[in-house]
Amino acid sequence: MFLYEHLPKTHEWPAVERKTRSKMGYDYIKFSNGVELRAVAEGADQLRQYTASVVYCTEMAFWDFAQATWNSLRPTIEGGGRIFIDSSANPGFFCQLVTGQLNEDEPEEEQEAHDVIEGVHEYRRNGVYVARIHYTADPSKRSEEWKTNEKKGTTTEGWEREYEINWTVSAEPKYYPEFDxxxxxxxxxxxxxxxxxxxxxxxxxxxxxxxxxxxxxxxxxxxxxxxxxxxxxxxxxxxxxxxxxxxxxxxxxxxxxxxxxxxxxxxxxxxxxxxxxxxxxxxxxxxxxxxxxxxxxxxxxxxxxxxxxxxxxxxxxxxxxxxxxxxxxxxxxxxxxxxxxxxxxxxxxxxxxxxxxxxxxxxxxxxxxxxxxxxxxxxxxxxxxxxx
Structure with missing residues (x-):
C-alpha cells in the first residue's frame, strides 16, 4: 500500500477494491483490474493452495525451509509464472542457488556472465537469472570517505555480510565458533x-x-x-x-x-x-x-x-x-x-x-x-x- 500510494499521479492506476489488514500489515489487496496481492508465510506448503502467476520471496537466505519452498515453487514456473527472489548474503540454500550447483547436471561456472555497470554483475546459474548488486552501483557510495563513515558502529561480520556480499558470514550464532x-x-x-x-x-x-x-x-x-x-x-x-x-x-x-x-x-x-x-x-x-x-x-x-x-x-x-x-x-x-x-x-x-x-x-x-x-x-x- 505504501508503494501504491506513492505511485506517480501522472498515470491512471487501477483502484483498490478491497484490502485487509493484520498486525503485520496488509495481507490482501484486490485491484479493479482483477489483480490480487496476497501475503503468504514462508514454508514449503504455504503456496500449494494458490495458483500464483508471480511469486516474490524476500530475504530467502534467512528462511528455515528455503530449499523445500523452492522445490514446491518450481511448478509455478512450468505453468508460465515468474519467481522473484531478493536477499542479502547468508550461508544456506539461497547461497547454493546463486553461487553453486543444485545438481550434477548444472555447469560449475557462471553462464552468460556480464557487467552492465560498476557494482552490478549479472549471470545465469541453476536455471536462474541472477543480478548481484553491490553498494558501489551507486556512484555516491564509491568513495573511501563514504565507506569509512558507514562502517562506524557496525561489526566486521555485519559489514561483510550486508555490504560486501560475503556468503561465508552468517547472522546466526555459529555452532562451532572455534573454526578459523x-x-x-x-x-x-x-x-x-x-x-x-x-x-x-x-x-x-x-x-x-x-x-x-x-x-x-x-x-x-x-x-x-x-x-x-x-x-x-x-x-x-x-x-x-x-x-x-x-x-x-x-x-x-x-x-x-x-x-x-x-x-x-x-x-x-x-x-x-x-x-x-x-x-x-x-x-x-x-x-x-x-x-x-x-x-x-x-x-x-x-x-x-x-x-x-x-x-x-x-x-x-x-x-x-x-x-x-x-x-x-x-x-x-x-x-x-x-x-x-x-x-x-x-x-x-x-x-x-x-x-x-x-x-x-x-x-x-x-x-x-x-x-x-x-x-x-x-x-x-x-x-x-x-x-x-
Missing part, C-alpha cells in the same frame, strides 16, 4: 597420502551424506571430499560413493563409521542402511557416537588442538564448500523465542556436519583408548622397575 577459515581450510587442494587408509563417515535418511578423510602420521585429520545427496535413498547414494572411491581413491583401504540409526530397518524391504552398504558395496560401517555432546566435543577438540609441529589438527580441502559454509554460520545454534539453545538447528548442513562429528568422535575415542592403555602399560613397567 585461515587456519582450518587448506591453501590448496588436498591429496590422499599413499599407503595410509581412508576414513569414511555416513549419515542416512533421504538426504544421505558421506565424508572421505584421512589422518597423517602426526594425527592431523584431512577432510578430502564431501558427498551430499538429495531426495534419494542409501542405494543410490552408495553408488555415488562407490564411483567416487573408484575414480579418485582406487587402491586405498578404508574403514567406515556412521549414524547409529543405520541399524534401524526400513519398512519397505526390512534392510538397514548398514546392510545395504555391506551387501551391495562391501562397505562395513561401525555405529558412531550416540550423544550430541560427545560428537560436538570431539569436533571442538580437533578444532582447538595442534599437531606436534604446530599445525591445526583439522584441515579441510577448499573444495568442501558445504562444510566450509556450515562452519562459517550455516550450521548454527537453534534460536527459539529469542533464546539461543545449546543444540544445533537441523538444516541442509546438518548431514555433512553429523558425518564429521561421527568421524571426530571415533578418532577421539580410539586415540583416548590407546593413550589410556599405554599409560597403564607404562605405569606397570615403572612400578616393577621401582621394586627392583
Amino acid at each position: 577459515y585461515n587456519r582450518h581450510v587448506a591453501l590448496e587442494e588436498l591429496h590422499p597420502i599413499e599407503g595410509r587408509p581412508l576414513l569414511l563417515s555416513f549419515d542416512y535418511g533421504l538426504t544421505p551424506a558421506t565424508i572421505i578423510a584421512q589422518t597423517t602420521a602426526k594425527g592431523q585429520l584431512l577432510i578430502l571430499s564431501e558427498l551430499q545427496s538429495w531426495d534419494c535413498g542409501m542405494l543410490a547414494h552408495g553408488r555415488a560413493v562407490q564411483a567416487e572411491l573408484q575414480t579418485f581413491y582406487s587402491g586405498y583401504e578404508y574403514t567406515a563409521v556412521g549414524d547409529p540409526a543405520g541399524n534401524q530397518r526400513a519398512q519397505s524391504d526390512e534392510k538397514t542402511a548398514n546392510e545395504i552398504l555391506r551387501d551391495r558395496y562391501g562397505i562395513i560401517v561401525e555405529p558412531g557416537e550416540l550423544t550430541q555432546t560427545g560428537r560436538s566435543e570431539a569436533v571442538r577438540y580437533y578444532l582447538t588442538t595442534l599437531t606436534p609441529d604446530g599445525k591445526p589438527l583439522l584441515q579441510l580441502d577448499p573444495r568442501c564448500q558445504m562444510l566450509i559454509e556450515a562452519f562459517t554460520g550455516g550450521y548454527h545454534r537453534k534460536v527459539v523465542a529469542g533464546r539461543t539453545l545449546d543444540e544445533p538447528e537441523k538444516n541442509e548442513y546438518s548431514h555433512l556436519m553429523d558425518c564429521l562429528a561421527y568421524l571426530c568422535a571415533k578418532l577421539y575415542r580410539d586415540n583416548t583408548s590407546m593413550s589410556d592403555k599405554w599409560k597403564q602399560m607404562t605405569r606397570g613397567r615403572m612400578h616393577r622397575a621401582g621394586c627392583m
Whole structure:
C-alpha cells in the first residue's frame, strides 16, 4: 500500500477494491483490474493452495525451509509464472542457488556472465537469472570517505555480510565458533597420502551424506571430499560413493563409521542402511557416537588442538564448500523465542556436519583408548622397575 500510494499521479492506476489488514500489515489487496496481492508465510506448503502467476520471496537466505519452498515453487514456473527472489548474503540454500550447483547436471561456472555497470554483475546459474548488486552501483557510495563513515558502529561480520556480499558470514550464532577459515581450510587442494587408509563417515535418511578423510602420521585429520545427496535413498547414494572411491581413491583401504540409526530397518524391504552398504558395496560401517555432546566435543577438540609441529589438527580441502559454509554460520545454534539453545538447528548442513562429528568422535575415542592403555602399560613397567 505504501508503494501504491506513492505511485506517480501522472498515470491512471487501477483502484483498490478491497484490502485487509493484520498486525503485520496488509495481507490482501484486490485491484479493479482483477489483480490480487496476497501475503503468504514462508514454508514449503504455504503456496500449494494458490495458483500464483508471480511469486516474490524476500530475504530467502534467512528462511528455515528455503530449499523445500523452492522445490514446491518450481511448478509455478512450468505453468508460465515468474519467481522473484531478493536477499542479502547468508550461508544456506539461497547461497547454493546463486553461487553453486543444485545438481550434477548444472555447469560449475557462471553462464552468460556480464557487467552492465560498476557494482552490478549479472549471470545465469541453476536455471536462474541472477543480478548481484553491490553498494558501489551507486556512484555516491564509491568513495573511501563514504565507506569509512558507514562502517562506524557496525561489526566486521555485519559489514561483510550486508555490504560486501560475503556468503561465508552468517547472522546466526555459529555452532562451532572455534573454526578459523585461515587456519582450518587448506591453501590448496588436498591429496590422499599413499599407503595410509581412508576414513569414511555416513549419515542416512533421504538426504544421505558421506565424508572421505584421512589422518597423517602426526594425527592431523584431512577432510578430502564431501558427498551430499538429495531426495534419494542409501542405494543410490552408495553408488555415488562407490564411483567416487573408484575414480579418485582406487587402491586405498578404508574403514567406515556412521549414524547409529543405520541399524534401524526400513519398512519397505526390512534392510538397514548398514546392510545395504555391506551387501551391495562391501562397505562395513561401525555405529558412531550416540550423544550430541560427545560428537560436538570431539569436533571442538580437533578444532582447538595442534599437531606436534604446530599445525591445526583439522584441515579441510577448499573444495568442501558445504562444510566450509556450515562452519562459517550455516550450521548454527537453534534460536527459539529469542533464546539461543545449546543444540544445533537441523538444516541442509546438518548431514555433512553429523558425518564429521561421527568421524571426530571415533578418532577421539580410539586415540583416548590407546593413550589410556599405554599409560597403564607404562605405569606397570615403572612400578616393577621401582621394586627392583
